[in-house]
Amino acid sequence: MGEKWTTADIPDQRGRVAVVTGANTGLGYETARALAGRGASVVLAVRDTGKGERAAARMGGDVTVQELDLASLDSVRAAAAELRSRLDRLDLLINNAGVMYTPKRTTADGFEMQFGTNHLGHFALTGLLLDLMLPVPGSRVVTVSSTGHRIRAAVHFDDLHWERSYSRVAAYGQSKLANLMFTYELQRRLAARGTTVAVAAHPGLSDTELTRNAPAALRLPVTWMAPLITQTPAMGALPTLRAATDPGVLGGQYYGPGGRTEVKGHPRxxxxxxxxxxxxVQQRLWAVSEDLTGVTFPVGAVATA
Known part of the structure; x- marks a missing residue:
């Protein structure tokens, strides 16, 4: 397979079932559309079901909608219960939805909004759906991170919810670093099962509405230079799609754009x-996440040296 991986390289997805969070717009929409176009049965897990239904109608194929608000553990539990009643298997769970650079706010459960939505909501959803995946050979959990995981990023266990002070950029970095740490620890736990793998991806700098909350100092240059430094949502979705469908992908890998500084380009x-x-730190974050969400995974910890 050449370096310029595209949607043409996605294998036939007929018979496979995928759940994509945040799939009514942007990267999630393009991810879901490509999977449906290759024959997958796709569930758009979205906050606004009206927008979800309109997105599903534009995609065509076997596409349905599930209400899901990742900023509410009650909503996550309700969505997982409904999906478990509807589905007898799950091949792909794509943890795509996210918020970025939000003003200081909390979720319905009192978590800092970016950490609560981007990490804890997806952590809980994955844990509640994983037993639909474990019996399915080749099933994958794909979690979307960001190059933002490198920017002022650390897991602040002494103040996870930024109650003492708040930096929207550092809080976003923490949430995206958590996405990666979750992927790597989940893969460690899944490895002995041999059926399901955990993989991560990032879209580079894609022209989506995700940056609407960015500080003006960041937003204005991006807007002005967008044609030069960003790529389309369809291109930004390619690393996620490769992580989800390329037969050569291994658990614990991370895919992003192949261009310089990983801003744009075909996925690698x-x-x-x-x-x-x-x-x-991964293991500590896992324990804290189980504690905060009340969700225990059906795969146990693995001893490390």
Whole structure:
């Protein structure tokens, strides 16, 4: 397979079932559309079901809609219960939805909005759906991170919800670093099962509405230079699609744009920050996430040296 991986390289997805969060617009829409176009049965898991229905109608294919608000654990539990009643298997769970650079706000459960939505909501959803995936050979959990995981990023266990002070950029970085640490720890737990793998991806700098909350100092240059430094949502979705469908993908890998500085380009295997690979921090984050969400996974911890 050549380096310029595109949607033409997606294998036949007939018979496969995918759930894509945040799929009514942007990267999630393009991801879901491509999967449906290759024959998958796709569930758009979205906050606004009206927008979801309109997106599904534009996609065509076997596409349905599920209400899901990742900023509410009650909504996550309700969505998972409904999906479990509707589906007898799940091949792909694509944790795509996210918020970026929001003003200081909390979720329905009192979590900082970016950490609560981007990480904890997806952590809970994955844990509640994983037993639909474990019996399915070749099933994958794909979680979308960001190059933002490198920017002022650390997991602030002493103030996870930024109650003492708040930086929207650092809080976003924490949430995206958490996405990667979750992927790597989940893969460690899944490895012995041999059926399901956990993979991560990032879209580079894509021209979507996600940056609407960015500080003006960041938003204005991006808007002005967009044609030069950003790529379309369809291109931005390619790393996620490769992580989800390329037969050569291995658990624990990370895919992003292949261009310089990973801003744009066709998807390839990339590396995340050194901090993201710290096993002790991954395991601590996992324990804290189970505690905060009340969700325990059907795969146990693995001893490490």
């Amino acid at each position: 295997l990339v590396a995340s920050s050194p901090e993201s690979y710290e096993v002790a």
